[in-house]
Every structure is written in structure tokens, then in C-alpha cells.
Amino acid sequence: MGNLTKTTGFALAPQNLEQAMQLATMICNSQLAPNNYKGKPEDTLVAMMMGHELGLNPLQSIQNIAVINGRPSIYGDALLALVQNSPAFGGIQESFDEDTMTATCTVWRKGGEKHTQHYSKDDADTAGLWGKQGPWKQHPKRMLAMRARGFAVRNQFADALAGLVTREEAEDMEKEINPTPAPQAQSKRIGQKQSRTQYSESDFNENFPKWKAAVESGKKTSEQIISMVSTKGDLTQGMIEAIESIEAGEPA
Incomplete structure (x- = not known):
């Protein structure tokens, strides 16, 4: 794999793109890789690169960052951890109203005003999310809480998150439609399977x-x-x- 610079603990930092891809390939083919990264060196590399921007080593990156529809996103709990590590972090308060099924998240920067974000069952229903098969059906309260947290934290700490959205939100976004391939690309696909769809x-x-x-x-x-x-x-x-x-x- 070539020479890698050792950082803290057993984290290895590749020195160029070739080494980074070799490391990504090794990780995605290991048993340690989450299912959504297995056999996907490109997605693994994207997660590693985004994680590096946030101060995470490669293994921390694939455990906390998910590439959804080609866009890197972060698990809700990891999102909060990154914000709490920011020097500008002032505090956070989260609550859930069982009667109205509304999650509330209030965050603030040091010396700044408090910012509150609500996300309710009605909001999820309007967005076509309530009762959706998967996490929205299995863990609806947590999904409401993660959506409120994601909006509140991103509004106040965009600088600490480098544009990341929560994994929970990214999964609910419509899959981007691939543009029509150029004629040259189409000719190469003769006799091959067409590009996969969701x-x-x-x-x-x-x-x-x-x-x-x-x-x-x-x-x-x-x-x-x-x-x-x-x-x-x-x-x-x-x-x-x-x-x-x-x-x-x-x-x-």
C-alpha cells in the first residue's frame, strides 16, 4: 500500500489519491465495513474524504458517515457529537411532546441567542414520511427527534458540519435522476445491462x-x-x- 503517515492511535493517513483508494478498497472489502460500504470503494473514499474534513480517521468516517444517493450524510448522534466538539458550541436542549407527537430541539452558540426547531407528526405526514416502511414505521419518535435536531443544528452550526445533512434526512430525499449518457457512453453499453435504478x-x-x-x-x-x-x-x-x-x- 506504500508508506502511510501514522496519526493518533492506529489511524493511517494516505498521502495521495492512489493510496487513499487502496485504503478505501481494503476497508470496503473487510468484515468491519458496514453493509452500505461493502464492495463500494468509491463511496468509501467519499466518506473518508468528508470525514477527514471533520477530523475523523478513516474507520470513524465509515462508521459515522453514509453516502446516500451520492451525497455524504452523517448519523444523527454523530452530528451532535461534531457540534458539541465545536469551540462555538453553547448548549442544546431536546424534548418530545407525546400529546402532539412533536419533537423540539433548541441549540445555541456561545454568546448567541437560542434557536428552536420543531418537527411534528403533522410535518412528517405532510412530507409523505409518516408510516413509511423502514425507520419511520419502526422508530417514528426517534425519526421526528432526528429531523428536529438536524434542522436546528444545521441552522446554527453550518461551519462545523461542512454542509452535511443527517443520514435520516438524506434517505428521505428523492433519488437524483442520472442525466442521459453521452452517445459514446451509450455505444459502450451495447450488450451490457443498463444502469441500475433504485x-x-x-x-x-x-x-x-x-x-x-x-x-x-x-x-x-x-x-x-x-x-x-x-x-x-x-x-x-x-x-x-x-x-x-x-x-x-x-x-x-
Whole structure:
């Protein structure tokens, strides 16, 4: 892999793009890589590069950053940790109103005014998120809290987050449509499979009960279901987690 500069602990810092890609390839092919990075050196490299901007080593980066639809995003808990490490961080208060199903997050910079963001069940319903298969159905309160936190923190600490959105928010964004390839690129694809598309939400919701029954009866594992469905289209991280939760015994 060439010479790498050793930083803190066992973190290795590649010195050029070639070394970075070699490290990304090694990581994404290891058992340590999260499912959404396995066999994806390009996504792994993007996560490593963004993590470096935030002061994270490569392994911290892939554990806390997710590349969703080609855009790096960060898990809600890691988002808060980055902000709390900012010299400008003043404080944060979070609450949840069970009666109105509203999450509230208030953050402030040192010496600055408090900024409050609310996100309710009605907001999620308006956005077409409430009851959506996956985390919104399994953990609705946490998803409301993460959305309120994401908006509040990004509004006050854009400098500390380098433009990152929460992974939870990125997963709910519509998948960007690839532009029409140039004629030269199209000619190279003759006899090859067309570019993959995202597995549709409607098909996922229709087939999920069948997959759940297959896993619970022991006929299939969650990993086998994910592998099978992935041949028909790219699964979002939320879809993957929903399937994995069946075997984990988490409430649907």
C-alpha cells in the first residue's frame, strides 16, 4: 500500500489519491465495513474524504458517515457529537411532546441567542414520511427527534458540519435522476445491462410482508433477502435496515 503517515492511535493517513483508494478498497472489502460500504470503494473514499474534513480517521468516517444517493450524510448522534466538539458550541436542549407527537430541539452558540426547531407528526405526514416502511414505521419518535435536531443544528452550526445533512434526512430525499449518457457512453453499453435504478418504494411495501414471513419461518435470512432484492434494484439504507430488523427481532 506504500508508506502511510501514522496519526493518533492506529489511524493511517494516505498521502495521495492512489493510496487513499487502496485504503478505501481494503476497508470496503473487510468484515468491519458496514453493509452500505461493502464492495463500494468509491463511496468509501467519499466518506473518508468528508470525514477527514471533520477530523475523523478513516474507520470513524465509515462508521459515522453514509453516502446516500451520492451525497455524504452523517448519523444523527454523530452530528451532535461534531457540534458539541465545536469551540462555538453553547448548549442544546431536546424534548418530545407525546400529546402532539412533536419533537423540539433548541441549540445555541456561545454568546448567541437560542434557536428552536420543531418537527411534528403533522410535518412528517405532510412530507409523505409518516408510516413509511423502514425507520419511520419502526422508530417514528426517534425519526421526528432526528429531523428536529438536524434542522436546528444545521441552522446554527453550518461551519462545523461542512454542509452535511443527517443520514435520516438524506434517505428521505428523492433519488437524483442520472442525466442521459453521452452517445459514446451509450455505444459502450451495447450488450451490457443498463444502469441500475433504485428499488421502488411501492414494490418494497408490497413484498416486505412476504420477506418477513420467510425470515421468521427460517426459510431465508435477512442477508439472503437483501442479496436477492438487490439484484432487482438498489436498496436505500432504510430498506436495508428494515429487512435486517426482521432477523434482529426489532418491532416492525
